[in-house]
Amino acid sequence: DGGITQSPKYLFRKEGQNVTLSCEQNLNHDAMYWYRQDPGQGLRLIYYSQIVNDFQKGDIAEGYSVSREKKESFPLTVTSAQKNPTAFYLCASSTPTGVGYGYTFGSGTRLTVV
Amino acid sequence: DQQVKQNSPSLSVQEGRISILNCDYTNSMFDYFLWYKKYPAEGPTFLISISSIKDKNEDGRFTVFLNKSAKHLSLHIVPSQPGDSAVYFCAANPSGNTPLVFGKGTRLSVIA
Numbered sequence: 001d002g003g004i005t006q007s008p009k010y011l012f013r014k015e016g017q018n019v020t021l022s023c024e025q026n027l028n029h030d031a032m033y034w035y036r037q038d039p040g041q042g043l044r045l046i047y048y049s050q051i052v053n054d055f056q057k058g059d060i061a062e063g064y065s066v067s068r069e070k071k072e073s074f075p076l077t078v079t080s081a082q083k084n085p086t087a088f089y090l091c092a093s094s095t096p097t098g099v100g101y102g103y104t105f106g107s108g109t110r111l112t113v114v
Numbered sequence: 115d116q117q118v119k120q121n122s123p124s125l126s127v128q129e130g131r132i133s134i135l136n137c138d139y140t141n142s143m144f145d146y147f148l149w150y151k152k153y154p155a156e157g158p159t160f161l162i163s164i165s166s167i168k169d170k171n172e173d174g175r176f177t178v179f180l181n182k183s184a185k186h187l188s189l190h191i192v193p194s195q196p197g198d199s200a201v202y203f204c205a206a207n208p209s210g211n212t213p214l215v216f217g218k219g220t221r222l223s224v225i226a
Binding site: 042 | 120123148150155156157158159160163203211213214216217218219
């Protein structure tokens with residue numbers, strides 16, 4: 001059964017640590033995305049990748065890094081430079097279908113700084 | 115600057131009544147619009163979409179209306195059910211392969 005898997009579901013980070021959030025999809029989608037959700041802020045785009053070995057910054061890329069070495073995988077690293085990392089992180093993937101296209105989202109990772 | 119705006123952060127509706135969620139956009143180049151539903155601690159799920167060449171799309175209890183001249187779309191849920199209680203995101207597809215642009219969401223509470 002195809003889908004997107006995000007892990008872990010809950011993650012705790014100490015101040016100054018880097019952490020990596022996993023996102024894997026078996027939908028054969030070309031494009032993948034990382035969003036951050038904060039209360040009252042909606043979904044804000046961090047990074048996206050439309051093809052393997054290529055990615056672009058979104059609206060709030062500072063303090064984050066990504067890689068896209070495989071079509072199925074798009075891990076997100078939250079670095080110590082991200083000043084306010086506590087949030088709910090969502091990964092999505094898509095493939096263009098006709099006029100428009102929709103995303104398939106993972107179930108999210110809640111990151112908390114302790 | 116927000117290109118997709120959902121000006122109502124929250125909405126309360128009685129069970130069985132109609133829920134109307136609104137969304138405004140500023141970019142006339144958007145050609146496809148989508149609504150997503152999100153429960154707490156879960157990822158959003160696709161609900162319904164509409165192309166800019168149409169003014170209405172219906173799927174069961176859900177209907178989306180598009181008014182291009184006003185740059186406005188709305189999602190109607192009839193009849194509303196308690197299970198519809200969730201956050202609803204409006205999203206727009208810019209031209210080309212650029213990512214979807216999302217609104218900030220509207221939290222719908224359906225009261226039994």
